[in-house]
Amino acid sequence: MMIRNSGLPFLDFKTYGFLKRLLFLLTSYFVVIFVLISLSYVVVANLPGDYYISMYENTSTGFSAGNADIQSFFQKEIGYFGYLYDIVTFNWGYSFLYAKPVLQIIGEVLPRSLLLVVSAGFLSLVFGLFLGIETAVRKSHPIEKISVFFNSAVDGVPEFVVGLLFLIIFSTGYTPPSLSVAEDYTFFTIAGYMILPVVSVAVANIPGMFLIARNSVITDMVHPCILTAKGKGLTDFYIKYKHLLIMALPPVLSRFGIRFGFILTGALVVENIFSFPGLGTLFFEAIQMRDVNLIRGIFLVSALFIILMNMLADTVIHIIYPFYNEKRDINDVL
Amino acid sequence: MMSYRIMLLLLFIAVLLGLLFVCLKDYEPAYYQPFLPPCKDHLLGTNDIGYDILTVFLLSVFNSFVFAVFVSFATVVIGTLLGNISPFLGKQSDFLLRKTFDIIIVIPNILLLIFFSSLFKPSMFVAGTIIVLLQWATVSRVIRAKAISAWRKGYIVISRQMGASKGGIFFRHILPELMPVIMVMFVNKLRMALFAEATLTFLGLIDLSSFSLGKMIRYSTNFYYLDVWWNWILPPVFALICIISLVNFFGLHLEKVFNEHIRGFPV
Amino acid sequence: MKKGEMYNNLSIKNLTIKYRLKAHEILALDNINLDVPVGKCIGLVGESGSGKTTIAKACMGFVSGNGDVNGSVFVKDTDIINADKNIAKKLRGETVALMFQKPEMYFHPNMSIISQLAEIFIKRRNYNRNDAFKEASEKLSSFYIDEIHQKLYPHQLSGGQLSRAMLCMSMLLEPDILILDEPTASLDKRHKELILEKIQKYRTKSTSILLISHDLEVVTNICDDIYVLYFGEIVEKLSNKKFCERPAHPYTFALKRSFPFEGSKKQLMGIKGDVFSRIVHRHDESHFQHVHTVNVEESFDNHSHIAEGGCLFAPRCPQKINQCFYEKPLEIAHPEGFVKCLRGGVVKSLHVVGVEKSYSTDFRMYIPRFSIYNGELYSIVGETGSGKTTFAKIVAGIIKPDSGDIFFEDVKAEHAALFSKHVGFLPQNPFSSVNPRFSVGEVLYEAFELKRLDASEDKITEILRSVKLPTGSEFLGMNVMQLNAGSLQRLCLARALIGEPSILVADEPTSSLDPSIQAKVVNMLQTLQVEYGLTVLFITHNITLAQKISDKIFYMSSGTLTDDYTGSISKCI
Amino acid sequence: ACAENSTFYDKVVIGDTKGNWGYPNPYAHYPRGPGYTRMSFLFDSLLWKTNDGIVLALAEKWSYDKRGKKYYFKINDNALWHDGRNVTAEDVKFTIEYYKKHPYGWVDVTDVKTVEVIGENEVVFHMARPSAPFIPNVAASMPILPKHIWEHIENPYNNIQKETFIGSGPFVFESSDPVRGFYHFKRNRNYYLGEVIVDNLIFSKVSNPLIFLLKNRIDVSVIQPEMIDILKKNNFKIINSQSSWMKKLLINHNEPPFDNKLFRKAFYLCINREEIVRQAHRGFAEPANPGMLPKQHMYYCQNNNMLNYNPDIAKKLFSELGYRFENGVMLDGDNKRIVIDILVSDITAGGEIGIGRDAEILKKQLEKMGMKINLLHLDQSIIDERVKNRKFTVVLTGHGGIVGDPAFLNRLILCENGSSVNSACYEKNDSLIELLREQIVEMDSNKRKKILCQIQSILSEDLPSMPLYYLSGYAAYNNENSPAWYYTKGGYSIGIPLPFNKMACVNNDDKE
Numbered sequence A: 001m002m003i004r005n006s007g008l009p010f011l012d013f014k015t016y017g018f019l020k021r022l023l024f025l026l027t028s029y030f031v032v033i034f035v036l037i038s039l040s041y042v043v044v045a046n047l048p049g050d051y052y053i054s055m056y057e058n059t060s061t062g063f064s065a066g067n068a069d070i071q072s073f074f075q076k077e078i079g080y081f082g083y084l085y086d087i088v089t090f091n092w093g094y095s096f097l098y099a100k101p102v103l104q105i106i107g108e109v110l111p112r113s114l115l116l117v118v119s120a121g122f123l124s125l126v127f128g129l130f131l132g133i134e135t136a137v138r139k140s141h142p143i144e145k146i147s148v149f150f151n152s153a154v155d156g157v158p159e160f161v162v163g164l165l166f167l168i169i170f171s172t173g174y175t176p177p178s179l180s181v182a183e184d185y186t187f188f189t190i191a192g193y194m195i196l197p198v199v200s201v202a203v204a205n206i207p208g209m210f211l212i213a214r215n216s217v218i219t220d221m222v223h224p225c226i227l228t229a230k231g232k233g234l235t236d237f238y239i240k241y242k243h244l245l246i247m248a249l250p251p252v253l254s255r256f257g258i259r260f261g262f263i264l265t266g267a268l269v270v271e272n273i274f275s276f277p278g279l280g281t282l283f284f285e286a287i288q289m290r291d292v293n294l295i296r297g298i299f300l301v302s303a304l305f306i307i308l309m310n311m312l313a314d315t316v317i318h319i320i321y322p323f324y325n326e327k328r329d330i331n332d333v334l
Numbered sequence B: 001m002m003s004y005r006i007m008l009l010l011l012f013i014a015v016l017l018g019l020l021f022v023c024l025k026d027y028e029p030a031y032y033q034p035f036l037p038p039c040k041d042h043l044l045g046t047n048d049i050g051y052d053i054l055t056v057f058l059l060s061v062f063n064s065f066v067f068a069v070f071v072s073f074a075t076v077v078i079g080t081l082l083g084n085i086s087p088f089l090g091k092q093s094d095f096l097l098r099k100t101f102d103i104i105i106v107i108p109n110i111l112l113l114i115f116f117s118s119l120f121k122p123s124m125f126v127a128g129t130i131i132v133l134l135q136w137a138t139v140s141r142v143i144r145a146k147a148i149s150a151w152r153k154g155y156i157v158i159s160r161q162m163g164a165s166k167g168g169i170f171f172r173h174i175l176p177e178l179m180p181v182i183m184v185m186f187v188n189k190l191r192m193a194l195f196a197e198a199t200l201t202f203l204g205l206i207d208l209s210s211f212s213l214g215k216m217i218r219y220s221t222n223f224y225y226l227d228v229w230w231n232w233i234l235p236p237v238f239a240l241i242c243i244i245s246l247v248n249f250f251g252l253h254l255e256k257v258f259n260e261h262i263r264g265f266p267v
Numbered sequence C: 001m002k003k004g005e006m007y008n009n010l011s012i013k014n015l016t017i018k019y020r021l022k023a024h025e026i027l028a029l030d031n032i033n034l035d036v037p038v039g040k041c042i043g044l045v046g047e048s049g050s051g052k053t054t055i056a057k058a059c060m061g062f063v064s065g066n067g068d069v070n071g072s073v074f075v076k077d078t079d080i081i082n083a084d085k086n087i088a089k090k091l092r093g094e095t096v097a098l099m100f101q102k103p104e105m106y107f108h109p110n111m112s113i114i115s116q117l118a119e120i121f122i123k124r125r126n127y128n129r130n131d132a133f134k135e136a137s138e139k140l141s142s143f144y145i146d147e148i149h150q151k152l153y154p155h156q157l158s159g160g161q162l163s164r165a166m167l168c169m170s171m172l173l174e175p176d177i178l179i180l181d182e183p184t185a186s187l188d189k190r191h192k193e194l195i196l197e198k199i200q201k202y203r204t205k206s207t208s209i210l211l212i213s214h215d216l217e218v219v220t221n222i223c224d225d226i227y228v229l230y231f232g233e234i235v236e237k238l239s240n241k242k243f244c245e246r247p248a249h250p251y252t253f254a255l256k257r258s259f260p261f262e263g264s265k266k267q268l269m270g271i272k273g274d275v276f277s278r279i280v281h282r283h284d285e286s287h288f289q290h291v292h293t294v295n296v297e298e299s300f301d302n303h304s305h306i307a308e309g310g311c312l313f314a315p316r317c318p319q320k321i322n323q324c325f326y327e328k329p330l331e332i333a334h335p336e337g338f339v340k341c342l343r344g345g346v347v348k349s350l351h352v353v354g355v356e357k358s359y360s361t362d363f364r365m366y367i368p369r370f371s372i373y374n375g376e377l378y379s380i381v382g383e384t385g386s387g388k389t390t391f392a393k394i395v396a397g398i399i400k401p402d403s404g405d406i407f408f409e410d411v412k413a414e415h416a417a418l419f420s421k422h423v424g425f426l427p428q429n430p431f432s433s434v435n436p437r438f439s440v441g442e443v444l445y446e447a448f449e450l451k452r453l454d455a456s457e458d459k460i461t462e463i464l465r466s467v468k469l470p471t472g473s474e475f476l477g478m479n480v481m482q483l484n485a486g487s488l489q490r491l492c493l494a495r496a497l498i499g500e501p502s503i504l505v506a507d508e509p510t511s512s513l514d515p516s517i518q519a520k521v522v523n524m525l526q527t528l529q530v531e532y533g534l535t536v537l538f539i540t541h542n543i544t545l546a547q548k549i550s551d552k553i554f555y556m557s558s559g560t561l562t563d564d565y566t567g568s569i570s571k572c573i
Numbered sequence D: 001a002c003a004e005n006s007t008f009y010d011k012v013v014i015g016d017t018k019g020n021w022g023y024p025n026p027y028a029h030y031p032r033g034p035g036y037t038r039m040s041f042l043f044d045s046l047l048w049k050t051n052d053g054i055v056l057a058l059a060e061k062w063s064y065d066k067r068g069k070k071y072y073f074k075i076n077d078n079a080l081w082h083d084g085r086n087v088t089a090e091d092v093k094f095t096i097e098y099y100k101k102h103p104y105g106w107v108d109v110t111d112v113k114t115v116e117v118i119g120e121n122e123v124v125f126h127m128a129r130p131s132a133p134f135i136p137n138v139a140a141s142m143p144i145l146p147k148h149i150w151e152h153i154e155n156p157y158n159n160i161q162k163e164t165f166i167g168s169g170p171f172v173f174e175s176s177d178p179v180r181g182f183y184h185f186k187r188n189r190n191y192y193l194g195e196v197i198v199d200n201l202i203f204s205k206v207s208n209p210l211i212f213l214l215k216n217r218i219d220v221s222v223i224q225p226e227m228i229d230i231l232k233k234n235n236f237k238i239i240n241s242q243s244s245w246m247k248k249l250l251i252n253h254n255e256p257p258f259d260n261k262l263f264r265k266a267f268y269l270c271i272n273r274e275e276i277v278r279q280a281h282r283g284f285a286e287p288a289n290p291g292m293l294p295k296q297h298m299y300y301c302q303n304n305n306m307l308n309y310n311p312d313i314a315k316k317l318f319s320e321l322g323y324r325f326e327n328g329v330m331l332d333g334d335n336k337r338i339v340i341d342i343l344v345s346d347i348t349a350g351g352e353i354g355i356g357r358d359a360e361i362l363k364k365q366l367e368k369m370g371m372k373i374n375l376l377h378l379d380q381s382i383i384d385e386r387v388k389n390r391k392f393t394v395v396l397t398g399h400g401g402i403v404g405d406p407a408f409l410n411r412l413i414l415c416e417n418g419s420s421v422n423s424a425c426y427e428k429n430d431s432l433i434e435l436l437r438e439q440i441v442e443m444d445s446n447k448r449k450k451i452l453c454q455i456q457s458i459l460s461e462d463l464p465s466m467p468l469y470y471l472s473g474y475a476a477y478n479n480e481n482s483p484a485w486y487y488t489k490g491g492y493s494i495g496i497p498l499p500f501n502k503m504a505c506v507n508n509d510d511k512e
């Protein structure tokens, strides 16, 4: 309040309010990130076994166990604060498994996973919203009935089931490609390899987004303000994709933020089915081999990514409608 | 809605048969020759270890369903309790709780589950508990939002103005108001639990010693190269899809029933 | 269109709208005909739920998804209801615009006010963004919404600010037909005046306004003609002047009486009964579908039916006759409009022509013309000895006038029986008007006997209950002298009401009572007036009291009656 | 010179379901068969194993004294490093020293005392003690490192600079991306052993080898036994190995009741190995011998004490030990039910995670006897750690390496430095320890076989661990698009049961 009146005359108070809320959001995200970092430290530090054991001990080769040289090389413990410091300074350690810095290896793999997750996520968001709006305004049209029926039927069917069904369908004719066989990366090869995983993840997630969006739109569609908009003589298209959309978007986006974790999960599983060399595959391997730094790195990166998506969703909500969260405040209730 | 009823009936029958098997027969089915094709004695043939697939299938449906009910029930109960607690405890605890939701929600569940299962392959019970612990937050978040908007409603403000206690208001007004949401959440979480069980077992993250649909799919897909698609792989896949659709339709139905009086007519 | 007839900007023809609900339908509008001529401002009044907003929306071509619509609404010769969607879209905003009733609901919650206005310019007038916002800002400022508030979101503005913004929005494209649904509902007096001025100014030669309001003051201030809507039917159309002077329909009349006009000190009394809605349904498969009304107290299963074709207002009408329940009233046209009433409008309960009475003491009273309409409460005040009681007694038939005629409901009162049938008399001093040896019961039995009615237990109970007296046999057996003054006066009132007289003449009924009892008796009178349509002639010295309860106050001065006592009251009373 | 009549393959893709096996240099590959294999295509050792037995590789000539104290190798004059330099005796000496300084997981060089360079291309290994497995496990396994590169490398672990992939093998490193399971090697045009007939060798990760084989996306892959019929129908060549992988129960000998020999025997008699093979592996496995060595092993001894499934004898033995059976429940002396926790790892051949049906069947079999069995499925690493710390009663686990030199018996039974995590750590029978120590230094193979026969019969008596079944490997390759791969008898290197012997890609006819 003080700032608004005196300190910062160049900020009008709407912007000020916006910044304040954003700052609040950022600090709370900061807390979340901090907790996650600590969690990753604690959980991983307590993993039984270590890289040395996984790598060298369960072999029938007769490697001399207890070789202090190797062991000490692979079993460095930096302690919690060291870890915090390293994380903050982006020195995320070294992946023994891939003999590269964790950030580098993640940097190599992340784009592929991102492409999978983000394209599937946004496909489902955009498709879901589009279908949701279009069917919601066509109540009791056969198309609406069919799409609602179909989407309700397949909503929540696990990605791996979709992937498996795709595998069945395509293993008879077109072979699901494996990214690994490719020697070169060109747009078309990548697109070719991506298509089934992406479609699997997207198909598994579209129904959910669709139903959420449609629900939201149906409630908003009877909002009197739509009548006002019609009264202004605006076109149907404009009303649908401006008025309806910005009313339906905040709840849909906030659900999307939550769902994003699930999409990521689904992507990991689909990676498994299609032998897609993404973060999921990397993570399984890292866990199996106890590549501690890589485990932490992947955990943090995925968590950060989910946070980022949530943040993005929140920010978009804020931009669309700065008071979305205010209306859910507990202050008036206490 | 017709198909919905029929599916409900089918699920009911399947669960009942599963129950029958659990009660009457030895819980573990007997060994026969592996990979028998479907025949009179084994309507769906036998699997790699020589179990009658139909028996395994029914037991799996039963187990998966019971698991899902357990998980969703626990999730919703915990979620509802914690989602309603903030109006009683105050602003600080509400803040803490909300941060807890936020943290739990952004934790990549699967990664944490992989962690846990690398410590020990959790049994279905333990895995269920972990899922509950990771999932209550989403329920709480929704319930809290609904509860708070309920607490803001005019008649509750008036009740409070007339001196009603918070507890009294909670049981008289808030809980009935939340009931539809809770039911819908329950259905959602039921679906989520089925989903999670199938996915995690498929990935081999849950102890594979009890029967479940995920386990069936996992084992059967190992033999994708054999002629077992129709009798072994697809039954659990379709059963899973059917149960999930059924749960969805049930949820849709509930939502419709609950929303009828809330929602206005389209303009 | 016939020559000489005025061109109608907006013309509603035979509009019927039904809302489908689960078990039944609601008949929101029933065969409405309404014209809004060019350059005119037409008012539309009626109780809540009578269908005003439904009309307003229909004029925009909006009917709820569950509505069935019949008939047409011509906007500048285009039937907006049945026209092509795109044509209707073009008309909206540009030719016809509606200011919605509840602005806080009808604004988009996620857009700032100014952008909701500016987008009209952008989309309809192809302005660029900056110009649109500038223009919108100017417009909003002219509606007294400052720049800070313009940028806010609907939930941050007060009700009044929103309604001004909504009004501004509806006027933005300068439509020829402006429909205003409660434009002043949440405005303070100053803003109300400013806004009314704006509306007045908006009305030009080519534009016309349909104003819907509960605020009769506003309606009478700016409207040329007024339509009165009751239960989805237009029951009366009348000019502003007539509305102010004397509306014909008992509903309009009652509505007007319920409104607190400026300067009026009368206590407000609502219209008897309540409406909920008019529903069309059938009880089960074997029944025919039928229309009937449902009151608030009644459930859908247990409701009163009115016979098909009866007057809708009949159950609430104080002057209903049997015919009202089965005969549909037709429009009775008069130069300034029409009225739908079987009795041709509010009847005169009492009409006095040229009554003259002189006493030997040089007192002469002459009343050339005096009438009370059904359900009204008139007070007569005046100096002592000016002839109030004389007049009262003449009306009650106690004194015969020297000359002149008295009519009850247009029937000339020629013999005593008519007087006793039509008039109940409540004397000044209750103690002297009952036999001190009588018990309560005996007093009432006597009255029943006198009026040649059967005094059944039920009737006595009912009559006692209507004046809020106990009904037990104990009470009936009590000697009247044991009663306190208030109870006794109420007993007298009950006695006067036996036989359902249409006029109650009360000659200073409260002067001998203490203030509290006086208040109770007066309240009772008013309740009776509303509930039973009792016409009351109230004689008192207490002008303040008269102002509180009367529709009109007459001043008696040495035998002449004048009604100019109410000079200070607003023009519309 | 003879290249015309031998077919030349432009590109051969080897499919693999796991994909990542580390980087193909000695210090960065996974210390498992497939990891070593990938490396072996780039790095040659002194000798190599094929179906002809031990053949020459970098060594042109070799000999050893009968006492096993000295080994002599003459290095092939034509051998070149991929960067064009000659392979010299110095490199060999350097390699041993380097491995001594920075132990290499695959090869144990502690038995070599010193290496003496006696000519430009001649070396003599002086042994600290005689070592029977020296030739297969060191000389035919140890990748020789180029001195000029590795002498500059302080820390070899996790060093994946491009020059660390320079070896002397038939293929030259082109690229690798372990995340994708992708390895690309190119033909070594100057290979000293003859013409390399594969131009591009690619290892690639595939999700389902069968489909990829059928679609000709890959040319060779290890397969599941049930795929054989389909592939045969499609003209694929099917090859298989001898029993090369063993599933067994590992026993904690410090923990009662398994510290008792008789109890172990009775317990083992309760296990129907045939049924496990029949039900869990549909016959595509072989019931294991209590003496551990499979039938095909060179040192296998016929043994009458097979301890086949016999619940009656088991019951009798249990009764002698004081256990009682009541209503199908097995009770101990204190009337308590016998409860046994079994840690289960679903590991299967190749270090991969199997379907894991064994435990299910095992549990059923044992519960039929009236014991209560708790199965605890655990991650391999956790099992390893618990075994290492001896925090278990019984573990169901498995390992390969049973086709190579029987030196592995020592690692699997004794509990000394150099033992595997899968070791039974059984040191209660002194004569067994004695015999094991003896067999490893016995250079005469006949005498060695005798010792090993004794060892095998003691093993079937004492049951330090309980072998359940052996698995064999199966592979299929496309006859037209890839060279004739084969499973090496006894496995290449220290006994790797994989079909990817690098010599299959070398046409060494013209050497004669």
Ligand SMILES: Nc1ncnc2c1ncn2[C@@H]1O[C@H](COP(=O)(O)OP(=O)(O)OP(=O)(O)O)[C@@H](O)[C@H]1O
Binding pocket: B265, C019, C020, C021, C026, C028, C046, C047, C048, C049, C050, C051, C052, C053, C054, C055, C064, C066, C101, C276, C277, C278
């Ligand atoms: N969508 C709808 N469905 C069912 N009934 C409706 C609907 N809209 C209006 N009604 C009913 O139609 C009748 C007329 O409603 P309308 O809103 O026109 O009243 P009104 O005269 O504007 O009242 P107010 O003065 O309170 O604004 C009411 O009985 C109302 O309950």
Ligand SMILES: Nc1ncnc2c1ncn2[C@@H]1O[C@H](COP(=O)(O)OP(=O)(O)OP(=O)(O)O)[C@@H](O)[C@H]1O
Binding pocket: C149, C155, C156, C157, C158, C159, C160, C161, C186, C187, C188
């Ligand atoms: N949530 C809010 N955020 C920001 N400003 C608000 C909010 N609610 C109200 N205001 C502002 O506070 C002022 C007072 O609003 P309030 O609703 O109390 O007015 P009011 O006296 O009830 O007016 P009216 O008679 O028009 O209803 C207005 O200027 C309004 O813009």
Ligand SMILES: [Mg+2]
Binding pocket: C052, C053, C054, C101, C181
């Ligand atoms: Mg209205």
Ligand SMILES: [Mg+2]
Binding pocket: C158, C159, C160
């Ligand atoms: Mg207000």
